[in-house]
Amino acid sequence: MSLNDLILLTGRTINQGVALEGGKTTKENVRAAGICTFDKDDFKKLDTIAGTPVKVTTDHGEVIVYSTITEEGPHPGIIFIPMGPWGNQVVNPDTQGCGTPTYKGMKAKVEIVKDGKVLDAIELIGKLKED
Numbered sequence: 001m002s003l004n005d006l007i008l009l010t011g012r013t014i015n016q017g018v019a020l021e022g023g024k025t026t027k028e029n030v031r032a033a034g035i036c037t038f039d040k041d042d043f044k045k046l047d048t049i050a051g052t053p054v055k056v057t058t059d060h061g062e063v064i065v066y067s068t069i070t071e072e073g074p075h076p077g078i079i080f081i082p083m084g085p086w087g088n089q090v091v092n093p094d095t096q097g098c099g100t101p102t103y104k105g106m107k108a109k110v111e112i113v114k115d116g117k118v119l120d121a122i123e124l125i126g127k128l129k130e131d
Contacts, residue, residue, distance in 0.1 A: 002111035010087040010103040033084040037070040053116035058106045063089035064116045
C-alpha cells in the first residue's frame with residue numbers, strides 16, 4: 001500500500017530535543033527523529049499499525065522511517081519528518097543562495113516496507129559513504 005501526492009514538512013520537535021540529550025546515536029534519537037507522522041485519516045489509508053517502517057520518497061531521495069500518527073491536526077495530505085539525518089535524505093538540497101536547504105513543501109510518496117529496517121544515525125551516514 002502507498003500514498004502519493006503528499007506534502008513533506010520538516011522541523012524540530014520537543015521529543016527530538018529531549019532524545020538528543022542522550023546522544024545522536026541512541027535508540028531514543030531514532031525513535032524521536034527517524035519517524036514520519038501522518039494525519040490520522042491518511043494513516044488509515046495505509047492500512048497498517050503505528051511503528052511500521054515506511055519508505056518516504058521525494059525527488060531528492062528516499063529514507064525508511066517509522067510511521068506514527070500525529071497528535072496535531074487535522075492536516076490531510078501533509079506528513080512530517082523531524083530535521084536530522086533521516087529528514088536530510090529527502091529534503092531539497094538547493095539552498096537558493098541562502099545556505100539552508102528547502103525543508104518544507106516537497107512532494108512525497110510513502111509506501112509500507114514489509115522487511116524494512118530503520119537505520120540508526122551511524123548506519124545511515126555509513127550508507128551515504130557507500131553510495
